[in-house]
Amino acid sequence: MARTDDKRDADVVAVTEGPAAAAGLTRPAGLDRERILRAAIAYIDAHGLAALTMRRLGAQLGVEAMALYRYVPGREDLLDGVVDTVVESLFDDDGRPDDIHLEHAGGWQDYLVRLAHGVRRIALAHPAVFPLVASRPPAAPWVRPPLRSLRMVESFLASMREGGFSDQAAVAAYRAYSSFLLGHLLLEVTQLGAQVSLLDLPEGDADAQRSTDLGRYPHLTDLEPLLARDESAVEFEESLENLLDRLTRVLHEARNSEDGAVLDR
Amino acid sequence: MARTDDKRDADVVAVTEGPAAAAGLTRPAGLDRERILRAAIAYIDAHGLAALTMRRLGAQLGVEAMALYRYVPGREDLLDGVVDTVVESLFDDDGRPDDIHLEHAGGWQDYLVRLAHGVRRIALAHPAVFPLVASRPPAAPWVRPPLRSLRMVESFLASMREGGFSDQAAVAAYRAYSSFLLGHLLLEVTQLGAQVSLLDLPEGDADAQRSTDLGRYPHLTDLEPLLARDESAVEFEESLENLLDRLTRVLHEARNSEDGAVLDR
DNA sequence: GAGCGCCGGTTTACGACGTAAACCGATCGG
DNA sequence: CCGATCGGTTTACGTCGTAAACCGGCGCTC
Numbered sequence: 001m002a003r004t005d006d007k008r009d010a011d012v013v014a015v016t017e018g019p020a021a022a023a024g025l026t027r028p029a030g031l032d033r034e035r036i037l038r039a040a041i042a043y044i045d046a047h048g049l050a051a052l053t054m055r056r057l058g059a060q061l062g063v064e065a066m067a068l069y070r071y072v073p074g075r076e077d078l079l080d081g082v083v084d085t086v087v088e089s090l091f092d093d094d095g096r097p098d099d100i101h102l103e104h105a106g107g108w109q110d111y112l113v114r115l116a117h118g119v120r121r122i123a124l125a126h127p128a129v130f131p132l133v134a135s136r137p138p139a140a141p142w143v144r145p146p147l148r149s150l151r152m153v154e155s156f157l158a159s160m161r162e163g164g165f166s167d168q169a170a171v172a173a174y175r176a177y178s179s180f181l182l183g184h185l186l187l188e189v190t191q192l193g194a195q196v197s198l199l200d201l202p203e204g205d206a207d208a209q210r211s212t213d214l215g216r217y218p219h220l221t222d223l224e225p226l227l228a229r230d231e232s233a234v235e236f237e238e239s240l241e242n243l244l245d246r247l248t249r250v251l252h253e254a255r256n257s258e259d260g261a262v263l264d265r
Numbered sequence: 266m267a268r269t270d271d272k273r274d275a276d277v278v279a280v281t282e283g284p285a286a287a288a289g290l291t292r293p294a295g296l297d298r299e300r301i302l303r304a305a306i307a308y309i310d311a312h313g314l315a316a317l318t319m320r321r322l323g324a325q326l327g328v329e330a331m332a333l334y335r336y337v338p339g340r341e342d343l344l345d346g347v348v349d350t351v352v353e354s355l356f357d358d359d360g361r362p363d364d365i366h367l368e369h370a371g372g373w374q375d376y377l378v379r380l381a382h383g384v385r386r387i388a389l390a391h392p393a394v395f396p397l398v399a400s401r402p403p404a405a406p407w408v409r410p411p412l413r414s415l416r417m418v419e420s421f422l423a424s425m426r427e428g429g430f431s432d433q434a435a436v437a438a439y440r441a442y443s444s445f446l447l448g449h450l451l452l453e454v455t456q457l458g459a460q461v462s463l464l465d466l467p468e469g470d471a472d473a474q475r476s477t478d479l480g481r482y483p484h485l486t487d488l489e490p491l492l493a494r495d496e497s498a499v500e501f502e503e504s505l506e507n508l509l510d511r512l513t514r515v516l517h518e519a520r521n522s523e524d525g526a527v528l529d530r
Numbered sequence: 531g532a533g534c535g536c537c538g539g540t541t542t543a544c545g546a547c548g549t550a551a552a553c554c555g556a557t558c559g560g
Numbered sequence: 561c562c563g564a565t566c567g568g569t570t571t572a573c574g575t576c577g578t579a580a581a582c583c584g585g586c587g588c589t590c
């Protein structure tokens with residue numbers, strides 16, 4: 001790893017030295033899970049996820065690495081926290097014009113558009129974190145495609161059902177929608193400066209969270225059997241077909257009217 | 266050539282003597298970039314990318330870790346090699362029914378379908394490797410969305426142009442197609458057992474490969490200015506709109522005829 | 531043959547990493 | 561006053577990627 005750590009981390013400075021409560025930039029002390037998570041997000045945004053180490057994060061907060069373990073079980077769980085924080089910001093930080101938590105105010109189409117823009121916003125705000133959003137939620141790993149925020153899935157399903165979709169159709173819609181949304185953003189974020197890679201499944205232990213509070217998500221538990229089915233093959237074929245139709249249409253349009261405006265820009 | 270070494274076999278084995286020697290599974294010796302890459306792929310498929318370490322890979326081949334550095338500059342470059350190998354297998358390993366390298370035999374639609382299936386095949390065959398396929402190619406990092414195999418991009422562009430697409434339309438088609446394809450597969454692969462994460466950008470050094478042999482890709486170099494433009498925002502809106510149309514259509518169809526077959530299954 | 535250089539592999543070493551465990555100075559309830 | 565508890569530090573272990581030194585044997589050239 002000698003080559004990758006050539007970061008320009010000169011600014012981190014070890015204010016840790018001695019009783020240097022010289023009111024430096026790094027906070028004096030007073031750790032806090034909240035503060036740690038925020039610092040982690042900031043650090044990832046700034047230097048990429050691979051650059052985030054317990055030691056460096058500690059330094060960033062003017063503290064020794066091991067101090068973090070008082071508030072966070074380990075690196076993996078810290079990342080969990082980071083993802084949750086970022087994704088939940090969709091619902092929390094209000095004041096945004098295109099905010100979500102109006103829920104299904106203007107019909108499901110409107111909701112879907114707002115949701116898409118909201119998710120895209122956080123994706124672009126935290127590109128380096130976003131890939132983790134498309135990972136299996138510990139509490140309901142059977143959701144396909146995987147989406148970290150169950151709150152979001154629940155909200156989605158509620159909207160669709162209320163909009164008149166049957167159970168089947170609602171789930172199919174979830175598949176198509178999330179597949180498009182996450183897929184697109186995953187890619188957009190990738191080209192924005194970070195390489196995606198992947199860790200192997202932690203698995204084996206995660207029994208604690210398994211059947212916890214998903215009672216708060218009635219629609220989700222309700223539709224579990226449908227959501228758990230693996231329809232990616234069909235979905236794939238359908239989307240592909242749809243895309244080809246779209247392309248063909250564009251080609252012909254461009255051929256007839258020579259201005260060629262619709263898709264090409 | 267079949268002979269590994271003309272010396273007494275016992276001696277050769279004894280050289281690598283150690284705990285693993287008696288196992289017999291580990292190859293005796295005779296390193297080779299080819300062999301290393303294959304072993305790496307196999308290992309990643311079996312244990313996930315995070316589990317692949319130089320030491321372990323060495324052990325797998327019955328050799329000390331440092332021996333690998335004779336054939337591979339480092340871990341990062343090894344991964345590069347892995348990706349390339351996997352993705353190039355699309356063109357090489359013939360005999361497949363839906364193989365690509367017939368190129369544009371049956372028109373561009375047919376080509377696109379075959380390509381999609383081919384890529385999906387390798388994605389499912391090496392889920393743990395696939396995310397790296399959607400990373401920036403060292404030689405042409407400006408391609409958007411990023412796709413590792415320039416050969417594939419080139420082939421794609423050729424097909425579209427030959428199919429009557431204008432330059433603009435061809436690039437737009439590339440965007441829509443790769444965005445759909447990679448996005449979808451990225452997600453499908455994710456739910457297949459591995460967490461996606463991301464490494465930070467190596468950048469800074471990769472000057473060597475920069476302007477190498479992309480003379481072999483005329484279409485690609487030709488369309489560089491178009492390919493380099495960041496149209497993700499428009500693309501995003503268009504796809505979203507298209508998706509909503511699709512959903513609305515499905516909803517209405519299901520409402521009229523009560524069988525509800527098209528999208529829900 | 532005798533020497534020698536290269537080639538392919540091993541050994542050793544260093545500075546990161548995550549984290550278990552022991553440690554210590556405050557602060558505080560009895 | 562006195563232990564206990566809290567917040568943070570120190571020390572330590574095993575693993576990582578890899579630079580550098582090392583070394584046995586094959587094929588050259590004299």
